[in-house]
Amino acid sequence: MLSPHELDGRWSLDRPYLNTASYGLPPAPAFAALQEALAEWREGRTSWEGWTESVARARESFARLVGARPEDVAAGATVSELVGLVAASLPDGAEVLVPDVEFTSNLFPWLAQQHRGVRVRTAALSDLADAVDSSTSLVALSAVQSSNGDVADLASIREAADASRALVFVDATQACGWLPLRAADFDFVVAHTYKWLMSPRGAALMAVRPERLDALVPIHAGWWSAENPLGDYYGPPLRLARTARRLDTSPAWFSWVGTAPTIELVEQIGVERIHEHDVELANRFRAGMGLEPANSAIVSVDVDAAERLEAAGIRAAVRAGGLRVSFHLYNTGAHVDAALDALRAAG
Numbered sequence: 240m241l242s243p244h245e246l247d248g249r250w251s252l253d254r255p256y257l258n259t260a261s262y263g264l265p266p267a268p269a270f271a272a273l274q275e276a277l278a279e280w281r282e283g284r285t286s287w288e289g290w291t292e293s294v295a296r297a298r299e300s301f302a303r304l305v306g307a308r309p310e311d312v313a314a315g316a317t318v319s320e321l322v323g324l325v326a327a328s329l330p331d332g333a334e335v336l337v338p339d340v341e342f343t344s345n346l347f348p349w350l351a352q353q354h355r356g357v358r359v360r361t362a363a364l365s366d367l368a369d370a371v372d373s374s375t376s377l378v379a380l381s382a383v384q385s386s387n388g389d390v391a392d393l394a395s396i397r398e399a400a401d402a403s404r405a406l407v408f409v410d411a412t413q414a415c416g417w418l419p420l421r422a423a424d425f426d427f428v429v430a431h432t433y434k435w436l437m438s439p440r441g442a443a444l445m446a447v448r449p450e451r452l453d454a455l456v457p458i459h460a461g462w463w464s465a466e467n468p469l470g471d472y473y474g475p476p477l478r479l480a481r482t483a484r485r486l487d488t489s490p491a492w493f494s495w496v497g498t499a500p501t502i503e504l505v506e507q508i509g510v511e512r513i514h515e516h517d518v519e520l521a522n523r524f525r526a527g528m529g530l531e532p533a534n535s536a537i538v539s540v541d542v543d544a545a546e547r548l549e550a551a552g553i554r555a556a557v558r559a560g561g562l563r564v565s566f567h568l569y570n571t572g573a574h575v576d577a578a579l580d581a582l583r584a585a586g
């Protein structure tokens with residue numbers, strides 16, 4: 240497990256926070272960088288260009304984290320928007336296969352293309368690999384399910400998709416930051432950074448397999464997507480960046496200012512070690528609830544006791560009818576035990 244010494248005072252929780260699956264808590268250096276940028280903004284102390292350097296830093300750091308090249312990473316504001324971009328680029332009549340309880344940011348954008356014959360088929364996550372067939376154009380799924388923390392068998396799904404020449408789109412929002420992932424194994428890997436990458440909302444990144452880039456329509460193109468965005472603002476012709484930056488949306492400056500130092504810190508600590516730490520805490524919680532160990536940082540239990548946790552000052556969430564608790568690097572064994580005590584008190 241990570242020791243408080245290794246976290247070096249970057250987080251100071253005065254109560255257990257078990258809800259990273261909803262939003263993660265910023266490390267001190269990122270929070271300080273954001274305050275500094277806000278103060279600059281308030282007094283007009285700088286021009287804005289410096290804030291955009293955070294987009295490049297976040298793109299590079301995310302690329303290293305998932306083993307991609309920065310030039311193959313697009314930066315947007317939400318997952319739904321980046322899913323929508325890929326959805327808008329599918330051929331008419333394409334079939335998309337999605338797990339049946341998938342989070343809607345990775346479902347509605349595909350469904351929204353129905354007007355031009357794009358079809359969405361669903362199957363249980365455990366049956367997804369078997370459900371891929373020759374009619375499947377793309378399989379879209381979360382690496383880790385938001386509703387209950389189930390970790391997808393990505394290797395089998397990739398294999399089944401390869402056999403049917405289907406693309407694989409992975410939403411790693413509930414995974415990136417604690418579950419090791421290799422972008423090269425998939426066609427698209429997207430993650431919003433405000434959960435396990437502990438950043439402000441409004442910074443999402445997507446690694447695109449280089450061969451897929453040219454098939455994507457840059458539907459969000461604007462000044463920021465230009466080859467030279469800091470000095471070329473007016474008039475035709477269309478002159479987009481040659482890299483995946485042409486798929487970007489113009490950056491929400493302050494979100495990125497808080498995001499870059501946080502992803503860099505995750506890199507520095509190491510996803511493998513965070514994985515070990517988070518899953519160990521989750522399994523300590525599972526054991527306390529009489530459950531077998533599993534491989535996820537998110538645990539969903541069928542108890543109606545969220546209010547008791549709340550009363551004990553412990554933040555968790557209710558999703559798909561279950562109590563969802565999630566464990567990240569700033570949590571400790573004492574936080575797990577406090578939650579178990581509160582739940583036992585709930586009888």
Ligand SMILES: Cc1ncc(COP(=O)(O)O)c(C=O)c1O
Binds near residue numbers: 316318384431
């Ligand atoms: C799996 C997953 N994807 C995406 C999101 C967020 O989507 P968006 O960035 O479109 O708001 C969430 C938020 O809970 C999520 O759990």
